[in-house]
Amino acid sequence: NTLAQGRRRIQDVAGFMRLGNHFVDAAHRLYTVAVEKNFTQGRRRAHVVAACLYTACRQEKSQHMLIDFSDALQINVYVLGTCFLKFRRMLGLKLELIDPCLYIYRFAAHLNLDEKANEVAMTALRIVARMKRDWIVAGRRPAGICAAALLIASRAHGFDRHNQDVTKVLRVCGLTVMNRVREFEATPSAALGLDEFHKRDIQEEADPPVFIKNRIREARARAVQENNVELLTSGALDNPHFKGNHAGRWRRPRALTERQSQYTEMYEQLETELKEDKLDTEMVDAAKREDLGIEDLRKRANPLCSFLRAEEGFEHRAPNGISTLHTQISYPRGINQRPVILPNQATAEELVKPAQKPEDKLNFEEWKKGVLEDADDEIDFLFRTDDEVREREAVFNAQNKEYIESQQQRENERLVAEAEKRAKEEDELAQEEGRRRYLKSSRSRKRKEGWDPNELTTEEALMEVVRTRKISRKINYDAMSALFDDTGDFATDLLSDKDREKQEKQEGALGAI
Helix, strand or coil, X not given: CHHHHHHHHHHHHHHHHCXXXXXXXXXXXXHHHHHHCCCCCCXXXXXXXXXXXXXXXXXXXXXXXXXXXXXXXXXXXXXXXXXXHHHHHHHCXXXXXXXXXXXXXXXHCCCCCHHHHHHXXXXXXXXXXXXXXXXXXXXXXHHHHHHHXXXXXXXXXXXXXXXXXXXXXXXXXXXXXXXXXXXXXXXXXXXXXXXXXXXXXXXXXXXXXXXXXXXXXXXXXXXXXXXXXXXXHCCCCCCCCCCHHHCXXXXXXCCCCHHHHHHHHHHHHHHHHHHHHHHHHHXXXXXXXXXXXXXXXXXXCCCCXXXXXXXXXXXXXXCCCEECCCCEECCCECCCCCECCCHHHCCHHHHCCCCCCCCCCCCHHHHHHCCCHXXXXXXXXXXXXXXXHHHHHHHHHHHCHHHHHHXXXXXXXXXXXXXXXXXXXXXXXXXXXXXXXXXXXXXXXHHHCCCCCCCCCHHHHHHHHHHHHCCCXXXXXXXXXXXXXXXXXXXXXXXXXXXXXXXXXXXXXXXXX
């Protein structure tokens, strides 16, 4: 059975990862859904099992990371990540972002901090909380935040820990850790001492690092436009995260790599060939018409497209750089390698708010009215009519009749199972409500008569046995209560004459004693 094999595999991985039974149950429920939706088809069982277990860990907010499953199963972490993302997208799960605080105590125990491990962890937790307020955590992976917080906290407590010590434990890139450390150094909290950091809470929030970086880039672009050489060379626009020569590295031209040089040479050759081909074509046409000369053609010759200057087709062109005594300062570019656009450079069309809603249903008939008449035939060929849709649907249903029937049968079985489960839960709730009602009335009756409410009568003892042993879910508590009198003992009205005489004799004998 596929589900049984999947549960055994989940138990094996959970045992290796030291996960509890509730993780196994949650992962098995997810695995059942994956089997029902054919997510296991074409994928290895180990990948699906790891995705289900990691999803359960994310839902339970445990301290396990995806790379832990990668180490346990010896599978590439990117393969597991791809499988997990597709599984989450299929189920439509909205998992909460991982809090870096979950990993602090786990990885602090691996840094050889001795008896100060708890103190370092507490400081690291406070650093993470401060990073959240300073917008450093937003959009960053929790492992890098945790590594930077532990590195700063361990150094603050006097431990000689290097970048490699935390990257080896948390398995993150060293450059990522150093970037997080530099971003924290730029905040006002970094100037406080250890004791003052624990006692004092700065109310002001620092600007996000990306916001600061973009404002510096815009200031550089504005200085280049205004030809302000003094500001560009003063160091006021240097990167605040670096010191020394690295802070002014942006002023030096970036050298091209060997691959970039090869691409540039290839694009130049392609552009030259396009120019020559276009010129030859126009010369042939002019020779036929005899209305233009060769010199006129050469003046009007332009390339079909420019690979080297893609920004020429873009509305905002990069201004020329500024030449200083030592170097050439070029106009800054953004992450997309486009020239930086200043706020005052936006066109009126770009400043207009979008009229299209983020999510809306397209009216095909109205949209078709705006299409050119020459393209009507092509549009009609791309979209099917309602009759064609019904015909293709009928063909599909006929070819996949067995599959559709099996899916429908499986859906009906699922609905029946859910209905039975719901009915069972309702019966159990009704039985529990009846038992609670009769116990409440019995205890109130004992309080009125001055008895100990914690002392169980015969009626309450019988009901407790029925509840704990779960003899049946079809117990009529009204009929059961009729077996007992107001004192909670068996009622003598239901006994036969012979049994009643026998009970009276026993009570008389006990009274004589």
